[in-house]
Amino acid sequence: MKTATLNKSDIGKCIDLLLQSDLRVIAPRLIPRLDEDGTDSIDVLTFTEVDSGDDHQVGEGLLPLNGVKEFLFAKHEPLFAYEKRGKKIEIIPVHHEYPQTVIIGVRPCDAASIASLESVFSDANAGFEDPFFTERRSRTTFVTYSCTAPDASCFCTSVNLAPDSAKGSDLHLTELGDGRLHVEVLTEAGEAVANKLETLLEGEGDQAAREKAGATVHEKLTRLRNSAPIMDWLMDTANFDDEMWERLGEKCIGCGACTFVCPTCHCFDIVDENKGSKGYRIKFWDSCQFDHFTLHASGHNPRDWQFKRYRNRFNCKFKIYPEKFETPGCVGCGRCIRACPVNLDITEYMAEVAHKAANPNAMKADPDFE
Amino acid sequence: MIEQIRNQARKLLEDGDVDVVIGYAEGSDPSRTTPVFIRKAKDVDKLIYDPRCINSLPLYLNKRHEYTRKGWKKTAIIGKGCDIRAIVQLIAENQLKRDEIYILGVPCEGQVSHPEKWDGSLHDGNRATKCIGCDVMTPHETDFFPGTKPDVDRSSPYEVTSPKVANLMELELDKRFAFWRTDFDRCFKCYACREVCPHCSCNVCITDETTPSWIDPAAHKKGVFSWHLTRAMHLVGRCTGCGECTRACPMDIQVDLFNQRMKEVVQESYSYKPGYSLEDKHPLITYQVDDREDFIK
Ligand code: SF4
Ligand code: SF4
Ligand code: SF4
Ligand code: SF4
Ligand code: SF4
Ligand code: SF4
Numbered sequence: 001m002k003t004a005t006l007n008k009s010d011i012g013k014c015i016d017l018l019l020q021s022d023l024r025v026i027a028p029r030l031i032p033r034l035d036e037d038g039t040d041s042i043d044v045l046t047f048t049e050v051d052s053g054d055d056h057q058v059g060e061g062l063l064p065l066n067g068v069k070e071f072l073f074a075k076h077e078p079l080f081a082y083e084k085r086g087k088k089i090e091i092i093p094v095h096h097e098y099p100q101t102v103i104i105g106v107r108p109c110d111a112a113s114i115a116s117l118e119s120v121f122s123d124a125n126a127g128f129e130d131p132f133f134t135e136r137r138s139r140t141t142f143v144t145y146s147c148t149a150p151d152a153s154c155f156c157t158s159v160n161l162a163p164d165s166a167k168g169s170d171l172h173l174t175e176l177g178d179g180r181l182h183v184e185v186l187t188e189a190g191e192a193v194a195n196k197l198e199t200l201l202e203g204e205g206d207q208a209a210r211e212k213a214g215a216t217v218h219e220k221l222t223r224l225r226n227s228a229p230i231m232d233w234l235m236d237t238a239n240f241d242d243e244m245w246e247r248l249g250e251k252c253i254g255c256g257a258c259t260f261v262c263p264t265c266h267c268f269d270i271v272d273e274n275k276g277s278k279g280y281r282i283k284f285w286d287s288c289q290f291d292h293f294t295l296h297a298s299g300h301n302p303r304d305w306q307f308k309r310y311r312n313r314f315n316c317k318f319k320i321y322p323e324k325f326e327t328p329g330c331v332g333c334g335r336c337i338r339a340c341p342v343n344l345d346i347t348e349y350m351a352e353v354a355h356k357a358a359n360p361n362a363m364k365a366d367p368d369f370e
Numbered sequence: 371m372i373e374q375i376r377n378q379a380r381k382l383l384e385d386g387d388v389d390v391v392i393g394y395a396e397g398s399d400p401s402r403t404t405p406v407f408i409r410k411a412k413d414v415d416k417l418i419y420d421p422r423c424i425n426s427l428p429l430y431l432n433k434r435h436e437y438t439r440k441g442w443k444k445t446a447i448i449g450k451g452c453d454i455r456a457i458v459q460l461i462a463e464n465q466l467k468r469d470e471i472y473i474l475g476v477p478c479e480g481q482v483s484h485p486e487k488w489d490g491s492l493h494d495g496n497r498a499t500k501c502i503g504c505d506v507m508t509p510h511e512t513d514f515f516p517g518t519k520p521d522v523d524r525s526s527p528y529e530v531t532s533p534k535v536a537n538l539m540e541l542e543l544d545k546r547f548a549f550w551r552t553d554f555d556r557c558f559k560c561y562a563c564r565e566v567c568p569h570c571s572c573n574v575c576i577t578d579e580t581t582p583s584w585i586d587p588a589a590h591k592k593g594v595f596s597w598h599l600t601r602a603m604h605l606v607g608r609c610t611g612c613g614e615c616t617r618a619c620p621m622d623i624q625v626d627l628f629n630q631r632m633k634e635v636v637q638e639s640y641s642y643k644p645g646y647s648l649e650d651k652h653p654l655i656t657y658q659v660d661d662r663e664d665f666i667k
Binding site: 031044046065066070075076152153223250251253254255256257259260261269271273282284285287290292305306307335337338339341342343344345347348 | 397398399400401402403404405406407425429430435437438552556558559560561562564565566574578583586587588589590593614617618620621622
């Protein structure tokens, strides 16, 4: 593995060099607000396209609200257009642009989630290929950045990841604490980016200092859960009807916030947007938290109440996903915890399951619940 | 104060007067609280109340939550003034009967807008905008109130609208549009703004209807704008200004600016503000000969 160092203050210059090579660059940016006089807003950090190295927050803030998912799995996109002519329907292909892209400043949890999306959308793993996803994926390079200040909702270390993990990265940056970044070139795509930044990269990286810097951040994580017993417990079908689901899930209001912010959630719906005799078939994000997600045409809904929908989300992350794929169902980013308006916390479920696995008849949150 | 609330909640549960007490409990990290449903008298000590209790709990009284509500013949609920406005509106809309609930009113000095802004106390830097000009800090409709309720005049002024509404209204139309375009670009149609609203009561929201599909479900510009404008219009004269739609938005889009503006329109047109009195007549379902109609163009 090739390593180097880079001055943190040169990130803007890196972005400019990438832009000069006609690459689309996406980085965390603060969205300007209407004014600053109200308290009802927080700083909105999102991954957005940048047009100059002056305006970015790479390495600042924690997680952009949106994550990188939307740049691979679009929020909405037309699959094709159609036109009815008499009794015939003509299918018209829609042209999609897939610009060569570098996403810079991606945190390790988000980087790890890319492989999870690939499991679902790419041929090798799913036996099916979503060409929109794979086209974008093959043209996107991820420049990742170790965390320095995880918050109270982060729990990557509880799902076998780490705040300095380079999983899913093409080129990984870690702050050494002295204004320098340790650079790890991990893939060919990362190498191609490194070549463009050649004038800014110096010598060899300091691997020992990088390991040390990473380790200090591990200690800052406070939300620690044991995810080891979860899958086994979920695999026991008797537990599917455990009373815990209803009791823990009753406050869930069924918004899709947790799923839409989740970097590994990948559910979508398809609809025809029709205008007269022509239209588009559109694919767009969906959520298992919606009451009509599994509604059958007959009117029957196997997930008829909200706690069952939340049960599905938990099972999706910790049973269905790991059973089918080798990639993580949950990367511990904590976005769903930050986003949930009623503080329904996935790690509370994790703790409850671990407790249940050890004490089958007792519920942690409500010890004498019958 | 919370001790008095806990004692009363305990008494209500012990005497079988209510089946459940809806309140706030400590959340999963120190800056958060969470809605809690207390069913046993011995659990009342879980109840807390402080400036982190911004959630509008009456949401759970909406018939939409029939499953959660099942078996609750009588429900006690902890209510700040603005929550009680929501309750009054729910009663007006026949979501709930007054005698099905027992309101444990709490005084309120304001609430912190976001958990991220909680630093141990409430101050001007973290107070939610809805609280700045609040006129129901001492709640108006209660069954129990710790201490004695001061007799406050609620006739004026109307609760303050966020200064952002005025700022937006001053902008040229194209600039105002540009503001919403930037913000709506982030909207992915998760509908947290709908699900969290105590007054979004429809079992099938118009945006979920498929035959025909009135609003494009995809989160492109058309789908997003038509959703938000429809949502705003469906809450005219009904929104009680809890600000939950904005608080819940995971992309920090201030959707309640629409609702606040519509609230102003209703106030200017009918001198009416929802959720203050069980006797109110509702402007959108009553007709008076002197109703103004100059806004219909
Ligand atoms: S389930 Fe929650 S913590 Fe896990 S990856 Fe999704 S948003 Fe992040
Ligand atoms: S948690 Fe729900 S929305 Fe997310 S991937 Fe699983 S089924 Fe889909
Ligand atoms: S867990 Fe929270 S964010 Fe997810 S659907 Fe339920 S209320 Fe919404
Ligand atoms: S609006 Fe009034 S009652 Fe409601 S939280 Fe703010 S200050 Fe309290
Ligand atoms: S909560 Fe926010 S992101 Fe979700 S639909 Fe409403 S405005 Fe859009
Ligand atoms: S529209 Fe927003 S502010 Fe108005 S009642 Fe609903 S959630 Fe509250």
